Amino acid sequence: MKNFDFALKEVRHLARLARLRLSPSEEKQFLKDLNAILKYISKIQEVDTEKIEPLTYFESQKNIFREDAEMKMDYDLDLLIANAPFYDAKKKHFKVHPVFGK
Amino acid sequence: MMFARGLTIREAREGLDKGQFSAVELCKHYFQKIKTENKKLNAFISLNEEEALESARLTDQRIKKGSIKSILDGVPLAIKDNLCQKGRKTTVGSQILQDYVAPYDATVVRLLKEAGAIILGKTNLDEFAMGSSTENSYFGPSKNPWDLTRVSGGSSGGSAVAVAADLCVAALGSDTGGSIRQPASFCGVVGLKPTYGAVSRFGLIAMASSFDQIGPLSKNVFDSAVLLSFISQKDLLDATSVGLKWPKGAFLQGLKNPRKIKVGLIKESFGEGLDEKVKAILFKAIEILKDADVELIEVSLPHLNYALAAYYVIMPAEVSSNLARYDGIRYGLSRLSEERKEEVTLEEVYSLNRALGFGQEVKRRIMLGTYLLSAGYYEAFYKKAQKIRRLFTEDFLKAFSTVDFLISPVSPSVAFKLGEKTKDPLLMYLSDIYTVPVNPAGLPAISLPCGFADNLPVGLQIIASHFEDYSLLQFSQFLENLLKGRL
Numbered sequence: 001m002k003n004f005d006f007a008l009k010e011v012r013h014l015a016r017l018a019r020l021r022l023s024p025s026e027e028k029q030f031l032k033d034l035n036a037i038l039k040y041i042s043k044i045q046e047v048d049t050e051k052i053e054p055l056t057y058f059e060s061q062k063n064i065f066r067e068d069a070e071m072k073m074d075y076d077l078d079l080l081i082a083n084a085p086f087y088d089a090k091k092k093h094f095k096v097h098p099v100f101g102k
Numbered sequence: 103m104m105f106a107r108g109l110t111i112r113e114a115r116e117g118l119d120k121g122q123f124s125a126v127e128l129c130k131h132y133f134q135k136i137k138t139e140n141k142k143l144n145a146f147i148s149l150n151e152e153e154a155l156e157s158a159r160l161t162d163q164r165i166k167k168g169s170i171k172s173i174l175d176g177v178p179l180a181i182k183d184n185l186c187q188k189g190r191k192t193t194v195g196s197q198i199l200q201d202y203v204a205p206y207d208a209t210v211v212r213l214l215k216e217a218g219a220i221i222l223g224k225t226n227l228d229e230f231a232m233g234s235s236t237e238n239s240y241f242g243p244s245k246n247p248w249d250l251t252r253v254s255g256g257s258s259g260g261s262a263v264a265v266a267a268d269l270c271v272a273a274l275g276s277d278t279g280g281s282i283r284q285p286a287s288f289c290g291v292v293g294l295k296p297t298y299g300a301v302s303r304f305g306l307i308a309m310a311s312s313f314d315q316i317g318p319l320s321k322n323v324f325d326s327a328v329l330l331s332f333i334s335q336k337d338l339l340d341a342t343s344v345g346l347k348w349p350k351g352a353f354l355q356g357l358k359n360p361r362k363i364k365v366g367l368i369k370e371s372f373g374e375g376l377d378e379k380v381k382a383i384l385f386k387a388i389e390i391l392k393d394a395d396v397e398l399i400e401v402s403l404p405h406l407n408y409a410l411a412a413y414y415v416i417m418p419a420e421v422s423s424n425l426a427r428y429d430g431i432r433y434g435l436s437r438l439s440e441e442r443k444e445e446v447t448l449e450e451v452y453s454l455n456r457a458l459g460f461g462q463e464v465k466r467r468i469m470l471g472t473y474l475l476s477a478g479y480y481e482a483f484y485k486k487a488q489k490i491r492r493l494f495t496e497d498f499l500k501a502f503s504t505v506d507f508l509i510s511p512v513s514p515s516v517a518f519k520l521g522e523k524t525k526d527p528l529l530m531y532l533s534d535i536y537t538v539p540v541n542p543a544g545l546p547a548i549s550l551p552c553g554f555a556d557n558l559p560v561g562l563q564i565i566a567s568h569f570e571d572y573s574l575l576q577f578s579q580f581l582e583n584l585l586k587g588r589l
Contacts (some may be wrong), residue, residue: 010252011469018422018472019429019449020465021457030460036528037470041411041483044490054488055495057312058544060299060568066338073205073339079189081201085436096431097438097448 006035111325114177118165125161125176125220129154131220132161132178136269136528144244145254145263147183148191149223154178157220164218173328175218180270182261183224184231185316194290195227195239195406198434198459208305208317209340210274210333217332222270229461230283230425231309233257234533237524238463244286245520246288250349250557252517255285259318262289272329276306279413280512280537283549285408286319287512287561290551292578293319294326297569298544299344301330302337310420311342313413313541323550327354330571342534346571356580362507363577365391366401371510371536383553383560384511390584401404401505403497408490409539414531415474415487416542422471425464430455466527495543502567507577509564511536512549516558536563546571548578552585554559 011031015022022030081087086095106559117123123131131152161176170176181187184194188211193199207215211517214221228238235241236259244254247267253588254263258275262285265273286293294317301316308314318329331353336345336424349355355555367388371519372381392398429452430436436455438446446454460468474483501508521529540547545568548563564581566574 007472010473012228014469014476016453017476018468019426019456020460020468021453022465025463025464030466032468032474033475033527034470037414037466037531039472040311040528040531041414041487044408044415044486045206045412045482047405047408047486047490047493049486049489049493052489052492054485054543055492056488058298058568060344061543062340064341064344066341070582073206074188074212076188079203079207083205085430085434085438094432097451098289 006031006038108321109271110321111173111177111271111328112113114271115173116540118161118176118445123514125158125165126155126540127236127395129178129220132270136222139269142245142250143263143267143269144242145225145260145267145269146180147193147195147226147241147260150187150190150221154220154222161218161220168508171216171218172332174214174332176220177271178215178220178222180222180225180261180264180273181211182225182227182273182275184276184307185224185274186307186532187209187224190224192224192307193241194231194242195229196459196461196464197240198428198455200435201242201428202433204305205543206305208301208462209337212456213333213335217443222390225258225264225273226255227260229464230307231276231278232463232467233256234280234284234530235518235520235523236260237520242580243520245515248290249517251519252558253520254553255288255513255517257281257285258287258293258319262286262291262293262510265289265291265319265321272318272325274316274317274329274333275319276314278309279417279541279543280534282317282319283512283537283563284534286549287551288517288559290559291321292323292326293317293318293561294330294553294571294575295540295547295548296330296334296571297346297546298541299342300334300346300546300569300571302335302340302343304339305336308424309418311521313417315541317463323582324354327575327579328550330575334571339422346569348572354575356377360408361395363401363507364397366399366501366505366508368406368508368510369400369402370406375514375535376511377515377555379555380511380515380560383555384562387552387581387585388509390588392580393518394584401501401508403494403501405490405494405497406539409494409542410531412487412490413538413542415483416491418467418471419474420471421467422475424575425468428456428459430459435459463527480500494539498543498545498565499567507564507566507574509562512561513537514565516555516560544568546574548574550578
């Protein structure tokens with residue numbers, strides 16, 4: 001059975017992908033926790049699933065259609081906008097940070 | 103010993119209709135009780151006093167006119183704080199949403215309001231419903247009313263405590279891997295996880311979307327049936343919602359022919375790892391069923407032992423994807439002041455806000471899910487887990503071709519001590535071993551209080567086939583009646 005092991009380098013890479021700035025103590029903690037969890041979940045490798053199709057949804061969920069019409073939703077736009085850390089209440093838009101560079 | 107104390111839905115309805123108390127008086131009674139009890143129990147994160155009393159006044163007017171909306175009109179309920187209620191804080195137990203005010207009602211909240219129900223407040227939970235004890239809540243853990251040094255269970259711990267301590271008549275929770283059933287078991291109340299698709303999740307803050315389901319926690323089976331009948335409607339705002347075909351007019355008719363019922367005991371769930379005292383209590387209830395001429399057989403589900411491992415692949419994968427939306431731009435915590443805003447890039451904004459706003463368990467699951475979905479591991483883990491999901495789901499369905507219901511424990515133990523499992527995440531995960539398989543299989547399941555071990559409540563899990571929620575409730579009420587006076 002293949003071994004799935006984490007190294008500290010991988011923890012840092014994953015944190016970057018997940019957009020989480022981890023402290024050095026968190027990195028060490030997660031290295032330990034994730035290796036233990038991975039070891040446990042790797043037991044699924046024992047099962048022969050050669051001819052088994054993955055179950056991604058149930059029959060009852062198949063092809064649920066609705067009218068191709070506007071969905072009416074009762075929401076409060078002012079409340080919605082005001083949840084943003086930076087926003088313009090008058091123009092009703094969010095303020096964001098620069099995407100490229102500073 | 104008695105389980106649930108305080109008012110049931112039927113008793114509240116009778117009291118209101120006979121004028122023994124007004125809706126406003128009932129509402130005030132509960133707020134008074136919450137204010138004295140919540141300090142020690144920590145069941146509620148926020149209260150909804152003004153709006154609740156206003157709704158109660160409207161109920162009283164309707165009662166006077168003889169035009170009540172439903173059996174729930176004026177009945178005080180609590181809802182888990184991952185359900186959006188328009189204009190109210192919805193924190194999901196997290197620092198990242200501690201000031202989030204929902205701009206709309208979740209569909210279940212809308213349906214309860216339309217039925218005239220009063221929403222007293224929002225109950226405590228593990229952050230983003232990730233946990234089995236509410237110890238992952240940013241607002242501190244809820245305490246078990248039977249023993250304040252013990253956990254309430256989780257993640258719907260606040261709702262379970264509120265019902266058990268009679269701080270509301272009944273409550274809603276959500277269940278992704280046992281989050282309604284396990285706290286219900288630990289607190290000695292009824293908790294139902296409906297069939298996947300029975301209840302709309304619109305306005306439920308998502309954790310793992312292919313498993314999440316909203317359901318009731320209550321003082322008896324009848325109340326869970328009443329609540330389910332109001333919330334299980336098809337909703338265009340949740341594409342997975344199909345609703346339930348509920349027999350009209352009758353919330354719960356008695357079970358006609360218990361002699362024709364066949365029940366399977368899940369062999370794999372009564373073996374090693376189950377506390378002996380808990381096992382003894384469960385078997386007492388099983389003997390009572392036998393005495394009532396219910397046919398009992400042992401059933402083996404050969405792939406069940408892989409269900410928890412498969413769940414801990416699929417669930418974190420969905421978590422990492424669902425929680426990518428918390429970027430500190432449109433909502434959520436942001437520690438960056440307006441002045442400093444120009445100094446950092448967007449990516450740094452995301453990473454900082456998420457690092458500050460999420461707790462340890464949430465970060466752990468996001469990291470794990472990110473790993474499991476990355477190139478090279480997807481086939482070995484995610485796809486493999488979905489195949490195993492089919493195997494144990496088919497085990498369940500095969501069993502339901504010969505039996506009507508399956509029985510297992512809810513939890514391997516009674517409520518554990520606060521702090522007992524917080525240092526070892528895997529140990530905490532294993533406490534959900536009997537409840538987790540039900541969610542990937544999409545089945546309905548209930549936790550029914552069936553006795554006490556060391557003066558702490560024990561729940562029995564009854565599982566039914568897809569969309570058999572009504573017969574599951576009928577059978578549960580049948581057993582509930584058999585157990586009355588024998589606890």
